[in-house]
Amino acid sequence: MKTVIIIGGGAAGLMAAVSASWDHKRVILLEKNEKLGKKLFITGKGRCNVTTACPPEEFLENVMTNPRFLYSSFKRFDNQSMISFLEDCGLELKTERGQRVFPASDHSSDVIRVLRDACRKGGVDIRLNSHVSRIHCREGAFSSVELQNGEMIPGDSLILACGGKSYPSTGSDGEGYALASSLGHKIREPQPSLVPFIMEETWCKDLMGLTLKNVSIRVKDGKKMVYEGFGEFLFTHFGVSGPLVLTASTRLGKFQKALKEGRLSLILDLKPSLTEEQLDRRFLREFDTFRNKKIPNVMDTLLPGKMTPVFLARAEMDPEKRVRDVSKAERRRMVSLMKNLPMHIRGLRGFEEAIVTRGGVEVKEVDPATMASRIVPGIYFAGEMLDVDAVTGGFNLQIAWTTGYTAGKFA
Ligand SMILES: Cc1cc2nc3c(=O)[nH]c(=O)nc-3n(C[C@H](O)[C@H](O)[C@H](O)COP(=O)(O)OP(=O)(O)OC[C@H]3O[C@@H](n4cnc5c(N)ncnc54)[C@H](O)[C@@H]3O)c2cc1C
Numbered sequence: 001m002k003t004v005i006i007i008g009g010g011a012a013g014l015m016a017a018v019s020a021s022w023d024h025k026r027v028i029l030l031e032k033n034e035k036l037g038k039k040l041f042i043t044g045k046g047r048c049n050v051t052t053a054c055p056p057e058e059f060l061e062n063v064m065t066n067p068r069f070l071y072s073s074f075k076r077f078d079n080q081s082m083i084s085f086l087e088d089c090g091l092e093l094k095t096e097r098g099q100r101v102f103p104a105s106d107h108s109s110d111v112i113r114v115l116r117d118a119c120r121k122g123g124v125d126i127r128l129n130s131h132v133s134r135i136h137c138r139e140g141a142f143s144s145v146e147l148q149n150g151e152m153i154p155g156d157s158l159i160l161a162c163g164g165k166s167y168p169s170t171g172s173d174g175e176g177y178a179l180a181s182s183l184g185h186k187i188r189e190p191q192p193s194l195v196p197f198i199m200e201e202t203w204c205k206d207l208m209g210l211t212l213k214n215v216s217i218r219v220k221d222g223k224k225m226v227y228e229g230f231g232e233f234l235f236t237h238f239g240v241s242g243p244l245v246l247t248a249s250t251r252l253g254k255f256q257k258a259l260k261e262g263r264l265s266l267i268l269d270l271k272p273s274l275t276e277e278q279l280d281r282r283f284l285r286e287f288d289t290f291r292n293k294k295i296p297n298v299m300d301t302l303l304p305g306k307m308t309p310v311f312l313a314r315a316e317m318d319p320e321k322r323v324r325d326v327s328k329a330e331r332r333r334m335v336s337l338m339k340n341l342p343m344h345i346r347g348l349r350g351f352e353e354a355i356v357t358r359g360g361v362e363v364k365e366v367d368p369a370t371m372a373s374r375i376v377p378g379i380y381f382a383g384e385m386l387d388v389d390a391v392t393g394g395f396n397l398q399i400a401w402t403t404g405y406t407a408g409k410f411a
Helices: 011-022 038-046 055-062 067-077 078-087 109-119 175-182 202-207 242-248 253-261 276-287 295-298 305-314 328-339 395-408
Strands: 003-007 028-031 063-065 092-094 100-103 125-127 131-140 140-148 152-154 157-159 189-192 198-199 212-223 225-233 239-241 266-268 342-347 356-361 380-383
Touching: 003 011, 003 063, 003 109, 011 028, 011 038, 011 109, 011 157, 011 342, 011 395, 038 131, 055 067, 055 395, 063 067, 063 356, 067 395, 078 092, 078 395, 109 125, 109 140, 125 175, 131 175, 140 157, 157 175, 157 395, 175 189, 175 356, 189 253, 198 242, 202 305, 212 242, 225 242, 253 266, 253 276, 253 342, 276 328, 295 305, 305 328, 380 395
Parallel strands: 003 028, 003 157, 028 125, 157 380
Antiparallel strands: 092 100, 131 140, 140 152, 189 356, 198 239, 198 342, 212 225, 212 266, 225 239, 266 342
C-alpha cells in the first residue's frame, strides 16, 4: 500500500487527506498546531463562507491570479462537487446574498468536524503537534519528511498544503515556501491581498468606524483605471477597508511599482446613483428649503453626520456660513467633491490583516491536471501556497478544496 504524507491540516490538506483515503492509500496528515483547521475556524467571521453557489462557468472569472491553472482541476472537482460532498457528509448548507454558501448552523467548527470525521472514516493517521522542518529526496525523488523533533517519516509521495503567509498566528506563516524552495521550486514574491489600504489622508482617522453603504470607488494609476466597484466602504484609524477596498486590493498585482511610488489614487463617489446634474438639483432643493440654516445642518440630509465636518473642510467651506450665502461656484464644488472625493493610497496593511496571500509556488512548475511538481517526482501542492488567489465570496476556500482534492487523488 502506498503512503501519502500531507503537510498542513488546513482546508487544502484536509481535503487532500479525504480524497487520498478514498483511493485506499495509507495517509498521514501532519499538522504543527495542536488542532486542525485553525484558519478555517476564523473564516467568514467564524461562520465559514465555505464555497460559492455561482454557476461553475463563472467561477474562474473571480480568480485573480492564474485562473487558467485551475481549469482542469476545477472541472474535476468544482463548487457543486464540494456542496454535494458536504451535504453527503450530513452538513446542512444555506446560500446567502452574493451566492455565498455557509453551514446552516453558522458555525465554521461544523465544517472542520465534517472534514475530520471524513478523514477518520478513511483511516487517515492525523498527527497533531507535528512540525515538518525538512523534506528528503533519494535519487531526485521524494523519500521522507523530517519533523522538528528529529523523527523521520518515509513515504511514497508528499503533498505540501502549508498555506500562505496571511494571519501567521494560525500556522500559515510562509514556512511552506521555504520547504518548496528547498526542493528547487521558484516562489513568486508573496504579498498581502484582500487587505486594507493605508491612506495619506489623516482625516480618515476622524471617521474611524464609519461604514458607507452603496458608494462606489475608483482606484487609478494616473489616468489608468485599476479598479472600479460599488458596495460597502469603511474608514479605519490608518485608512480604509471594507468589502470594496478588499476587493480592490486583489487588482493591485500588476501595479506594485505604482503602489511603491505612491502613484495610486482612490476616488470615492458618495452618491453613485445620481449624476452631477441630479445631485446639483438635490442640493438646490435642500438649499431652497433651508435658506437660513448653517451649511452643516443641511449637509446632514446628504451625508452621514460624522462625515459632514470632514467633507466641509475638504470643500473649503466655512461651517458657520448660512446656506443663503453659498455661491453657485461653492455649491458646484461641493457637488463635484461628493461625486469625486480624492484620496491617495500609501500602502497596504500587512500579512497580519490580509485574508489571502498573492504569490507563492510558481504554477508553471506544477502540473495543473494533477498538482504534481514538474521538478521533483512524488511532490504535490495544494491550496494557498500555490500562486493562485481570488476575491472574497467562498472562492479562496474552493481553490483549497479543488486543488486539495486533485492532489489527494493523484499523489
Ligand atoms: C480572517 C480570514 C477569513 C477568511 N474567510 C474566508 C471565507 O469565509 N471564505 C473563503 O473562501 N476564504 C476565506 N479565507 C481564506 C481561506 O481561509 C484560505 O484561503 C484557506 O484557509 C487556505 O487553505 P490552505 O489549506 O491552503 O491553508 P491554511 O488553511 O492556512 O492551512 C495550512 C496549514 O498548514 C500548517 N503548516 C504550515 N507549515 C507547516 C509545517 N512545516 N508542518 C506542519 N504543518 C504546517 C499550518 O499550521 C496550517 O494549519 C479567510 C482567511 C482569513 C485569514
